[in-house]
Amino acid sequence: MAFFDSELQNTVRDLGKMLGLTIQQQLGPEWLARIEDVRKTGRRSNEGDASATDHLKTLFAELQDEDLLVLGRAFCQFLNLANIAEQEYNVAQQHSDPLAQLNHALSTLDVDADTLEQALTKLQIDLVLTAHPTEVSRRTLIHKYTELAECLKQIHQSHLTEREREKVEERIAELVAQAWYTDEIRTTRPTPEDEAQWGFSVIEKSLWQAVPDFIRELDHTLQQKFAKGVPLDAVPVRFSSWMGGDRDGNPFVTAKVTERVLLLARRRATDLFFKDVDALQSELSMNVCDDALRAAVGDEAHEPYRAVLRELREQLRQTYRGIVATLSGEEVSRAQWITKDEQLLTPLMLCYRSLHHCGMGKIADGALLDCIRRVHAFGCTLLRLDIRQDSGRHADVFSELTRYLDLGDYANWDEQQKQAFLLQELQSKRPLFPRAWQPSSEVQEVIDTCRVIAANEQTGFGIYIISMASEASDVLAVKLLLKECGVSWSMPVAPLFETLDDLNQAAATTQKLLECEWYKREIDGRQYVMIGYSDSAKDAGALAAGWAQYRSQEALVALAKAHNVTLTLFHGRGGTIGRGGLPAAQAIHSQPPGSLDGGFRVTEQGETIRYKFGMPKLALQSLALYASAILQAVVAPPPAPKQAWRDLLDSMAQQACDNYRAVVRHDKNFVPYFRAATPELELGKLPLGSRPAKRRPEGGVESLRAIPWIFAWAQTRLVLPSWLGVMPAIRQAIEQGQREHIEQMLSDWPFFHSRLSMLDMVFHKADASISAAYDSRLVPEDIRYFGDRLRTELADSMALILDLLGQQEVMEKDPQGKASMQLRAHYLQPLHFLQIELLERVRKYGEQPVSPVLERAMMITIAGIAVGMRNTG
Structure with missing residues (x-):
């Protein structure tokens, strides 16, 4: 892990020690020793030691269900802690500044102010938070992890006194213990309303601060270079949601649920704006104002800004009370509610213009401007x-x-x-x-x-x-x-x-x-x-x-x-x-x-919401990354592909499709192999989200949603949907004399380059030996050849991608990404073999009810591997 410095490695080790002490206090020193043995053996197994792998298999086969549950919980928590440590480290380090890169790119492209102004009108980022059930962590644990990340941020500050450091360390130990004593798996599926509330929490705890910070940074960058910033009424980013509105195949999203989610979102927005306006009326105590503000508040108001903001605050209070009453089932008139963004913007802009008119622009461009930016981004409904x-x-x-x-x-x-x-x-x-x-x-x-x-x-x-x-x-x-x-x-x-x-x-x-x-x-x-x-x-x-x-x-x-x-x-x-x-x-x-001319609208799904936007600084960087990429693409659009490239890709795509469908659709042994080799059937018991795993409960693979389809293959490290059929089609084109064209496409066409460079990352996550271990224990012998054939294609595909990219090993050009996966690899290894043991035990029950302990252990390994892979679906 040469990319990461010793600080991150020390943090991961220290968190692991705290978790170990917690486990020891509950279960005794012999359990800590056993977990340490599994951890060290898992590391050797991951490094290719066959005897270590055999030791894990033998140990797990001898343990009782209750013991496997403890081990699963321990390694699931190790992976969560490693993720938190890495996330906080990345935020603190900020290896790249997207807006600085934008500044450099605009200079290189020799963009003038008018061109930039036109590009800014096309900067319309609409991020849609979706109800896809790919977030495996419970909300209560996410809250603890967020607190833990904040503590890690504090502990890494050099100015802390010895006692201050001790207090933070005590809080970290407390949070680690809280996480250990909390169930990792929900007892029931979240409702669509629960999912919506989770989305609102991401906005409140992170995006509410990150959005005005992002626009301020973007404005500063553009002001420095062009003396023109982001217009006051610009909406470079806004938020929409599917949580409570996506009823495709989800019988739990009803009209009543949608009505309630709309009210809950409005209630959260009203509460947040109330706090903003309350703080502003406390701060804006100035008595000098322009004629427009004076006309609005009258001659008697000694503190005109406070007067107009108090009125707005009272409107927000009445709106909040009305929403609460409506949610409680009362019949309430909405006549006095704030229902339009203009009702927020009008008094805020009255104050803003007056402050600027009276020479107090520094005050206007502080918290008041942030509040105005929030109205444009979130509105009185929080999201759409x-x-x-x-x-x-x-x-x-x-x-x-x-x-x-x-x-x-x-x-x-x-x-x-x-x-x-x-x-x-x-x-x-x-x-x-x-x-x-x-x-x-x-x-x-x-x-x-x-x-x-x-x-x-x-x-x-x-x-x-x-x-x-x-x-x-x-x-x-x-x-x-x-x-x-x-x-x-x-x-x-x-x-x-x-x-x-x-x-x-x-x-x-x-x-x-x-x-x-x-x-x-x-x-x-x-x-x-x-x-x-x-x-x-x-x-x-x-x-x-x-x-x-x-x-x-x-x-x-x-x-x-x-x-x-x-x-x-x-x-x-x-x-x-x-x-x-x-x-x-x-x-x-x-x-x-x-x-991109009509704006950029994209879904942000499941666990990616937390990884991109779960902390204000992460969210700021993610928003800056989007803005930088869009502005560069608008100013200097990517090249259109040459006709020869298009013709070649037509041919390769058709061949890749035929390759893929020959396996997934047309081979009668594929479905039995898929069901045996992966925990697809067991995934349905994991209460991830409100939506059923299948569109039609009685259907087969064709009715399986894309999320569990991806999720199942990620669990076994074959990650098959990302690569199946692709490289054989490219190899066939090379054999037909097209290598020069393919290399040109790889060099000069961003679309094609992105496809192949992302396979490089996929192949780093893939592990043929892990996949083979699942097959050897779980797949009937007569169809075990199927996995061998797929792993042969995987190996051939990896060899070809390395050849085309000019690399000796996967992710050679992304040392941070490679080190990130390696940080968790040693904790992941035991979980895979633990899951294999559990799958075999679960399946022996057949149609009979599975032991609750065994079922919980199974679900924890599924969640743990998803955490370690940093994705589910």
């Missing part, structure tokens, strides 16, 4: 709630309705008939839904959701996303539903193209919409389209999906330009490579030219 639903659920509404009206069955109509019906009703002034109609409960739920949208302010919502969209009628159906349910404003509706076929047809489908005059008027010049990364990769493999995503974006950008429409692409990326995850800068620079 997206609604997502499957296209089939909307079609069901009209199918039932047309049958009730004796018009036939909408489900059996062709696309032309559907569009004609929908457009006729969209332009009709009479209601479509009969009063006497009593739809089924499933259809009623869809209608109720749209009525919740109608009953709430526009500011509380983002966009309406249609999963599995494939036709223009899918979008028009939602528009008609919203109209019939009384939504008086034009809610943006985004089709989500997520299978390979739908991505390939995305532009054609969108063109049908934009050629419709009514629709063109309705959208007022802006179209949202969501690109699905997870399901397309699961459908066609990583390379074919990535190329389809790129081409669909290219075509959509050209289509929007032809129709003079602003296109906002919404990227449904997951945290892992198999679900479209890439480092922010690479993801942005690998997009097609022009794809």
Whole structure:
């Protein structure tokens, strides 16, 4: 771990010692000695000592279920502590400053102030916190870990006195003990409301401070270089959420849940702004003001700023009380509530302009400016709630309705008939839904959701996303539903193209919409389209999906330009490579030219939210990274690929897709192998999130969600979805004489380079020996060959990627990333062999109920490996 200095290694060791002492106090010295033996043996096993591996297997086979549970808990906690130490270390070190890099890049590109000003208008980052259940840590433990990180920050400050240091060390030991004595696994699945509250907490504890800090730093950087900063009313970053709005395949997200989550978000925003305004009215005691402020407060107000802020504070107080009463079931008038951002901005801007007018700009540009920036970023609703639903659920509404009206069955109509019906009703002034109609409960739920949208302010919502969209009628159906349910404003509706076929047809489908005059008027010049990364990769493999995503974006950008429409692409990326995850800068620079002109909207999912935004300084750096990458990409767009490159990638992507599907879809032994070799079936028992693991409980792998699909392969270290089929297709192209073109693409095309460089990281996380260990114990002998074949492809793929990248070993050019994985590798090794032992024991129960101790131990190893791998899905 040469990249990391001794400070981090010492911190990890010290935290481990504290955990060891806690375990010793509870269980005795013999247990501490056993855990130490396993840790040291795990290190030797990870370094390739076969006798150490055999020792782990023998030891675990001899221990009782209760003993395996203790070991699992110990190593899960070791990994959590190592992660916290590394996270705090990285924040403190700040190896790179994205805004400094932006400054350098703008200088290199010789960008002038006018060009920058135009680029700033396109800096619209919309980060969508999603309800995907990939956060394995409980909220109560996350709180302890956050406190622990703060203590580590304090302990590393040199100015502490000896007693101050002792007090912090005592607090660290207390928090480590608290974590040990707390259940790692939730006893029940979180509700959608729980998930939403977790998202709100990330905003309150981190982003609330990080956002104004980020804009201040960006403004300072640009002021220094161009004497032009970020405009006061600019919104370079804002936040949306799927938590409580994403009902695709989640029966627990109902209209009532959505209504409640909207209120909970508004309550949290009101509370946060109340604290801000309360602090401001305490500080702004000046008595000199301009005429506009004086006219607002009257001649009697000796302290005019306090007078206007007290009134705003009282409005916030009344709003908060009203929301609390409504949540309690009381009938409350919303007439006095703050429901629009302007109600916050007007008094704040009155104070801001007055302070500047009266020569007190230094005061105006302090906490008051931060509060104004927060209003623009978060608004009175904290974030904007997206609604997502499957296209089939909307079609069901009209199918039932047309049958009730004796018009036939909408489900059996062709696309032309559907569009004609929908457009006729969209332009009709009479209601479509009969009063006497009593739809089924499933259809009623869809209608109720749209009525919740109608009953709430526009500011509380983002966009309406249609999963599995494939036709223009899918979008028009939602528009008609919203109209019939009384939504008086034009809610943006985004089709989500997520299978390979739908991505390939995305532009054609969108063109049908934009050629419709009514629709063109309705959208007022802006179209949202969501690109699905997870399901397309699961459908066609990583390379074919990535190329389809790129081409669909290219075509959509050209289509929007032809129709003079602003296109906002919404990227449904997951945290892992198999679900479209890439480092922010690479993801942005690998997009097609022009794809950022309408802003950048992206999902932030599960554990990546905590890793990117869980601490204010982390969040500041993540936001700066996004802004820097986007501004550079707008000012100097990535090059469009040469035709020869496109032709070659067409061929390689098709071959990679064929390779992938030949294994996943067409080999009859794949599903039995997958189910035996991975803990996929056991994952369903882990109460990660509110959404079921499968869209259809009775379905097979094809119905499995992308998250558990990725999660299962990560547990066994085969990480198969990220690489399967890719390198054999590239090898075939090389054998056909295309190596020179491939090397040019790797050197000069950011999209292609990002694909291959990320495989370098994937291969570092992969471990064929661990995968083989799972197979040897868990996979029936007659299909064990399957894993051997996959590991052969893995080895060949690793050799080829090293050859193309000119490296001797994986992650040679990313020493920090390599050291990061190595920091946890020795703790991960025992957990894998522990999980193998537990899986074998669990499966012996067959259809019988599993021992609670054994089941808990199983779940803890799943959570621990996810923590050690730093991702789940």
